[in-house]
Amino acid sequence: MSEITLKGIPASEGIVIGPAFCHRPLQLEIPARSPGSVQDEMRRFQSACDQAGQELEVLKASVLARSDPETAAIFDAHKMMVTDPMLYDAIQSRLEAGQIIETAVRDASDELAAMLGGMEDELFAAREADMRDVGRRLLRILLGVSDTSIEKLQAPAVVVAHDLTPSDTVSLRSEFTLGFCTAAGGLTSHVAILARTLGLPAVVGLGKKALDQISDGTKLVLDGTGGSVILDPEPATLGRYESMREKASARLAAMQVTSSKNALTADGRRVEVGANIGDSDSAGEAVRYGAEGVGLLRTEFLYLQNTRPPDEAQQMAAYKSVFDAMRDRPVIVRTLDIGGDKPPAYLKFDAELNPFLGWRAIRICLDDHPLFKTQLRAILRAAVGHRALIMFPMISSVEELRAAKAILAEVRVELDSAGLDYAREVPVGIMVETPGAAMLTDFLALECDFFSLGTNDLTQYTLAVDRTNERVAKLFQPLHPAVLRLIKRTIDAAHQHGKWVGMCGELAGMQKAIPILLGLSLDEFSMAPRSIPEAKWLIGQFSDARAREIAEEALSKATAAEIEDFMAGVLDEIRG
């Protein structure tokens, strides 16, 4: 038999090889019968609801015993759906129209599920699966049958299904579940979320026809990273995936160890690895991925989601929730960084030919003191008892830093005279994202506590490339020698003045850049939470001396292409 490759959506990373277990839920057939009185049919519904409630209580308790309360809460929602007045009314009116209770339950729950499934927002639309699960449970109880299909999984296998209901997924024996592949579903479906929580590979959205080709025991390669499923793999394919799996699992194991610890170079130099986040939810994610702090807390989301600017209390609550989630880890809060490319409704922008060179970020704040002060007050007040730092974006001159600091000083005086409690020791830093700031680091270092390189903007402004313009996007080269020189200059000047330098641009999480940045003595790397484990692992592969050699060689090259080639070689060597 020759191998077949199916393509789907990669929903959870990892590679697994094993036999298929095809989950085929019991078909629920509604027998033909004449309806009893509406009261009689309703009584049967009520007793089915009671039984469903008991089943869900048992299910919830068993989930709670081996999983997290969030997953268990799904079944609280199911219990509420069982007794929902909308479902009740929909069933009642069907009974009055002469349907039997089984058909009424099926049709009413289908209709409500379709209504939820048609919602625009993916998160809400995903509740369709819950409604269908509840409808199916009620119908199964009414028919007096039990569905044991999911319990037939009694040996390690890849679970193959059209879709898995929440009830199915929690009933699977985890010790036998190697991974999932489903015909339906997207990245936010229950099975995708569950797979990521359990750390099992999953491919979803394979399409209806795909499953016809798989039967129980079919040998499968499930590649949750690439999004493919290979049926009856040839020996050569199998060999390729086995070695990929071994390498990946060895690296993953090493990464899990390193990501729970502070990042160290091979010879023990401490480097801080933090996360770039925009709200408290991702703070939790950051901690799970091993962030030692937040190198960049974006605050724009507070400003762009409403028709008026967020008030002090709203901002305090938002910042405090991030500080709380990060506990005693440092959090760098970047003050408002918006501009005419994405203006909020309440700020009046003139038409700008060049919004990226226009009225934006600190320039807006220095013109609109009430707006700026509200944010600074909120940060200082929320920071009591936490390690918060304040960072000003888009600084291009010493005057701007002075002006921003003067406003911060006014805010402190105002808080004092209002008798409000606030954090006294909050270090103040700036983003280095204009060539101007990079050239003036020595002067700026006299008046601020730290720096953070914003390499996306620094690259854009240094190379004069708008990367949203497709015709020039290829000229946006983060490893461009001009950008690397500015980075080196910034770090050296700051260190001469005893100030530390972090980086919160994409470059900080880029594998090819990390060894160079280590060699340039960058003190802190901040990146998307998911990039942290691999970055920490990579940092641990280089001694300081080796990293310095790499940086020196990279900086001796004249073009970005040469630097990229050189770094590709360095990484290949490390990965073996």
Added chain:
Amino acid sequence: MQTISVVVHNKVGLHARPAALFVQAAMAHQSKITVTNGGKNGNAKSIIGILALGVQQNDSITINADGPDEMEALTALTKLIEDNFGEPV
């Protein structure tokens, strides 16, 4: 009959746990309670009805209560929303 408008600030809007808490709080009152969001109405005691409103962060919703404990109902529901369902924002 009493009506009040309130902005929902929590991250997921009226979804998941906040939606469940909201419906439970509504069920604790006798009054008939309706929620309006962007022209759609929903029964506050129905989790399906509340989910179907698709209330997202920073949406302004109108709550209407009619019955013997209408004031108490509105106070309780508004407080729940303003306290952000006991969660950080």
